[in-house]
Amino acid sequence: MSASTLASAQQMSGAQSLSGAQSLSGAQSLSGEQDVKIRLRNVSKVFETRRGPFVALDSISLDIPTGCFFMIVGPSGCGKTTLLRILAGLETHTSGSIEISPPPPGRPSNSMIFQGDSLFPWMTVWENAAYGLTMRRKPQGEVKEKVSHYLNRTGLLRFADHYPHQLSGGMRQRVSIARAFANDPDILLMDEPFSALDEQNKVLLQEELLKIWEETRKTVLFITHSVDEAVTLGDRIMVMTAHPGREKATLDVPFERPRQVLELRARPAYGEFVFNIWSYLREEVQRARAQDEGRPQ
Amino acid sequence: MTEATQNATRAFARKGFRISRGNVDRIMNIASPLGLLLLWEVAARLGWIDVRFFPAPSKIFAVMMQLIDNGQLWVHLKASMYRLFWGFVWGGVPALVLGVAMGLNRTLRALVEPIVSATYPIPKSAILPLILLIFGLGEPSKVVMVAIGLFFPILINTIAGVLEIQKIYFDVSRNFGADRLQVFRTVALPGAMPLIMTGVKLGVGMGLILISLAEMVGAKSGLGYMMWNAWEILSVETMYVGLIVIAALGVLFTVLLNELERWLVPWKAAR
Numbered sequence: 271m272s273a274s275t276l277a278s279a280q281q282m283s284g285a286q287s288l289s290g291a292q293s294l295s296g297a298q299s300l301s302g303e304q305d306v307k308i309r310l311r312n313v314s315k316v317f318e319t320r321r322g323p324f325v326a327l328d329s330i331s332l333d334i335p336t337g338c339f340f341m342i343v344g345p346s347g348c349g350k351t352t353l354l355r356i357l358a359g360l361e362t363h364t365s366g367s368i369e370i371s372p373p374p375p376g377r378p379s380n381s382m383i384f385q386g387d388s389l390f391p392w393m394t395v396w397e398n399a400a401y402g403l404t405m406r407r408k409p410q411g412e413v414k415e416k417v418s419h420y421l422n423r424t425g426l427l428r429f430a431d432h433y434p435h436q437l438s439g440g441m442r443q444r445v446s447i448a449r450a451f452a453n454d455p456d457i458l459l460m461d462e463p464f465s466a467l468d469e470q471n472k473v474l475l476q477e478e479l480l481k482i483w484e485e486t487r488k489t490v491l492f493i494t495h496s497v498d499e500a501v502t503l504g505d506r507i508m509v510m511t512a513h514p515g516r517e518k519a520t521l522d523v524p525f526e527r528p529r530q531v532l533e534l535r536a537r538p539a540y541g542e543f544v545f546n547i548w549s550y551l552r553e554e555v556q557r558a559r560a561q562d563e564g565r566p567q
Numbered sequence: 568m569t570e571a572t573q574n575a576t577r578a579f580a581r582k583g584f585r586i587s588r589g590n591v592d593r594i595m596n597i598a599s600p601l602g603l604l605l606l607w608e609v610a611a612r613l614g615w616i617d618v619r620f621f622p623a624p625s626k627i628f629a630v631m632m633q634l635i636d637n638g639q640l641w642v643h644l645k646a647s648m649y650r651l652f653w654g655f656v657w658g659g660v661p662a663l664v665l666g667v668a669m670g671l672n673r674t675l676r677a678l679v680e681p682i683v684s685a686t687y688p689i690p691k692s693a694i695l696p697l698i699l700l701i702f703g704l705g706e707p708s709k710v711v712m713v714a715i716g717l718f719f720p721i722l723i724n725t726i727a728g729v730l731e732i733q734k735i736y737f738d739v740s741r742n743f744g745a746d747r748l749q750v751f752r753t754v755a756l757p758g759a760m761p762l763i764m765t766g767v768k769l770g771v772g773m774g775l776i777l778i779s780l781a782e783m784v785g786a787k788s789g790l791g792y793m794m795w796n797a798w799e800i801l802s803v804e805t806m807y808v809g810l811i812v813i814a815a816l817g818v819l820f821t822v823l824l825n826e827l828e829r830w831l832v833p834w835k836a837a838r
Contacts, residue, residue, distance in 0.1 A: 358742050382742045388735050391834045392757035402743040405753075433834045453743060 306371070307457060307489040308334040308357065313366035315352050325514035326352045329366065332508060332517065336371075339483065339490045341504035343497060343551060345558035349515030350493045351385070354461050357491065358382045373456035378402065381455035383446050385462040389434040395421065395445050396430040402453030420448040423482050440471035444478070451482060460492040464499065476502055477531045484528050497547045501540065502531055509550040512558035519550045589829070593822070600818055622804050627811065630804035639793070644812060646788035650706065650781075651774050654713020659770065662721035663763065667755050669722075670729020687719045691777055695784060704785040709778065716777040717770035724766025728759025761835055764828045771820045775813055 315327040326349040334340045344350045355361040357368070358380060373379045381402060389398045397404075399421055403413045421427040424444040434442050443463055450458055464472045480503065483490065494500055500507045501523060509518040524543065525534060534540055604624050610616045611623035618626075634640040669676045695712060702708035732754065740754045782791025790809050797805035 355738075358738075360738050360741060378744055380742075382739075384735060384739065386735070388739050390736060390739070390754070390757070392760070392832070393753075401739070401753075405740070405743050405745045405749055435834060449743075 305336040306333045307336040307338070308332075308371075308491070309367075309369040311367045313353070313356070313363050313368060315349065315356065315361070316364045327356075327363070328514040328516045330515065330517060331366075332520070334489060334491060334506075336489055337487045339492065339503060339505045341492050341494060341500040341507045342510060343494055343500045343507055343547065344510030344515065344518075345512050345551070345555045346495055347513050347558055347561070348510045348554070349513065350510055351461055353515070354382070354459050354491065354493050357457075358459050370457070378406065378453060378455045380457040380459050381450040381453045382459040382461065383443075383450045383463040386466055387434070387442060389442055389445055389449075391434050393433075394430065395426055395432050395434070395437070398434070398445055399426075399448045399452050401449055402455075406453075416452045416454065417448070420452045420482070421445075423451075423485075424448045424478060440467055440475060443467060443475060447475075447479060447482065451486075456489065458488050458490045460490065462494055465495070472499075473531055479503070480527075480529060480531070497544050497551060498535070501525075501544050501547065502529070502534060507547060509547060510554070512554045513561055518554060521547065596818070596822060596825075600814070620803065622807065627804050627807040630802075631808045631811070634805070634808055640808070640812070643788055643790050643793045643809075646786075646792075647778050647782065647790045650709040650789065651713055651771075651778055653710045654774055654778070655717055655771075657710060658714030658717035658774075659721050659767065662718045662766075662770075663725055666722045666725025666763075666766075667729055667751060667759065670726045670759065671751070671755055676726070683719070683722065687723070691716050691773070692780055695781060698781075699785055709781045709786065709789070712777045712781040713774045716773040720769035720773060721763065721766040724762045724769070725759055728762030728766075729755050731762065732758035760832050761828075764824065764832065768821065768824050771824065772817065775817060775820075779809075779813060 310330050310332050312329045312331055313327060314325065314329055317324045317326055330353060332340075342350045342353065352361060356363045357370070360382075370379060390401070393401070396417060400413050400417045403416060418427060421430060424447060426441060426444055426448065429437060429441065434445070437445070443466075446463065450460075464475055467475065476499065492500075492503060504523050506520065506522050508520045510516065511518045524539070525537075607616075607621070608624045611618050611621060611626075631640065665679070669679055691712065694715070698708050698711050698715075702711055736754050736758060737750065740750050745753060778789065779791035779794070782789035783795040786792045790812055794806050794809035797803070797809065
């Protein structure tokens with residue numbers, strides 16, 4: 271626990287660049303605080319199962335500043351997806367408090383980019399990308415403008431009439447990115463969006479995501495099990511423990527923006543920082559594996 | 568050989584001509600019943616089969632032309648189609664709505680499912696007397712028979728279709744702010760559509776069976792009546808005309824429903 275507070279105190283330098291992004295998006299912040307978009311205090315989630323209560327999240331507290339690209343890294347089964355689903359409104363928390371600053375009028379609070387295939391197979395690329403705007407009954411002109419912008423940014427405009435089954439996995443995930451961005455939410459929630467992709471596609475999509483994100487600098491909460499991904503994309507990284515999910519450490523990423531994925535990864539400082547995160551994570555991954563194998567810890 | 572098969576043969580013979588898999592399916596759909604008819608004609612002419620019971624298709628065809636000329640076939644066909652259509656409306660639409668609602672709502676499913684399971688296996692032919700008693704000898708009893716026959720396959724397939732939709736699609740629609748009606752329209756209905764179409768196909772087949780049956784008892788028009796009447800006056804050819812028209816209707820509906828499915832379920836077309 272003391273390690274986590276030390277780490278976040280050490281490296282607050284990354285946070286300075288965030289205040290500029292806030293004025294850009296024009297979003298409101300939580301009352302009383304300068305620029306906190308999401309605040310969790312002692313949030314826990316307990317599932318009632320046949321074998322008794324299962325603690326998925328154990329007293330998570332965190333502040334996500336406006337415009338921050340916030341990463342959560344943890345071993346599989348640590349409850350990080352549950353946390354994201356709670357914030358997306360798809361799950362309820364058992365105890366603790368969640369404050370999310372209200373979105374500007376006419377915009378949704380959050381949109382989620384799901385893990386795996388989440389495009390509607392019965393809709394074309396265009397209809398999928400337009401889904402959020404259509405559901406909110408936005409005027410045709412606005413839908414057309416936003417959808418064509420983001421399909422263009424993801425290089426998919428000429429596939430607008432295709433159905434998802436006609437696209438590769440990487441293209442499908444780009445449509446999900448376009449769908450979330452076109453919806454213009456205050457917060458983007460991403461649940462391991464690239465985990466099913468091969469390494470080459472992953473790097474390309476990370477690069478594209480960073481470019482698109484630079485345009486708006488929305489607040490992002492991004493879940494991943496990949497340390498590389500967390501360091502490449504994030505401003506701040508929270509490492510979670512193995513089940514039950516708790517905060518292990520929170521660190522600020524010391525790299526400036528805009529970033530080039532491959533250039534960044536070639537730096538010695540990058541390797542050091544990845545190692546630094548790994549030193550927190552290693553023990554947790556081992557613990558998660560022991561849990562999986564059913565051995566006592 | 569018909570024009571269609573000739574065209575197909577020519578198309579295959581022409582070098583470098585590519586025919587889509589969908590078109591090949593369509594051609595084969597038409598070719599197989601025609602081939603069977605051809606075989607029958609040959610068998611009848613060569614005396615392989617007893618023509619008192621199995622008259623040659625050409626003789627049946629002659630009687631059919633006669634029935635077309637004097638307008639009788641149209642009268643009966645129209646009467647049957649009319650009942651089938653209204654049966655489809657009164658049976659299919661409620662089945663679709665109830666099926667989607669039951670697929671989405673666990674409580675409703677728990678309430679209605681036992682009633683469906685109990686009533687579904689009852690042979691529809693066995694309730695014809697009851698239907699006649701309740702609805703009389705007029706049009707409503709025929710329409711109700713068709714409606715009941717269509718209702719169950721469409722309902723059961725629609726429920727299964729909605730239940731089969733992956734949970735993530737409902738998560739997406741919730742996260743992107745869809746209200747109940749929008750979830751129904753953009754997720755449940757299109758997601759269940761492949762199985763709904765299976766239900767409709769089964770239902771239309773059941774409808775054709777039941778309409779013939781219902782018209783044999785207490786009707787003065789319709790294909791079923793025409794066949795029953797032909798038995799009474801020993802006009803074997805007319806019976807066959809009735810059978811062929813019903814068989815042709817079966818093929819026609821299958822083709823039409825397959826086209827409708829290609830149009831409604833384009834995302835499954837390539838599989």
